[in-house]
Amino acid sequence: MVDQPRFLAAVPALPVSDERRAVAFLTDALGMQELRHEGRGIGFLHRDQVQLQLWVPDGSAPGAERYLAGTASCRLEVTGIDELYRHCLALGVVHPNAPLRDQPWGMREFAILDPDHNLITLYQRPTPS
Secondary structure: OOOOOOOOOOOOEEEOOOHHHHHHHHHHHHHEEEEEEEOOOOEEEEOOOOOOEEEEEOOOOOOOOHOOOOOEEEEEEOOHHHHHHHHHHEEEEEEEEOEEOOOOOOOOEEEOOOOOOOHHHHHEOOOOO
């Protein structure tokens, strides 16, 4: 019997104009830690089981056009969303149209914008009754 392929993880890759600025932002706003700095406009961060990759589109090839910085979004599942929201609100990074709220699809979520305006939505699953 052949094992069927399974998807085991996803690592969002956010295009940014300044990788070091984005690392500093994500460290402050979300408590992420840098895993690796490639020194070529590529960086990897993590917190707990979540990883993010940052990359600077340099215009060197199709798919790496400079205008891509700030055009991405991703969703990160968290726990303790109320505390994280208060922290991000105090930093002034909560998206003006995405405050913390319970969504009709069952998630409790809010969103932040990184310095390039990539949208990062943080969500928490409902607690089972």
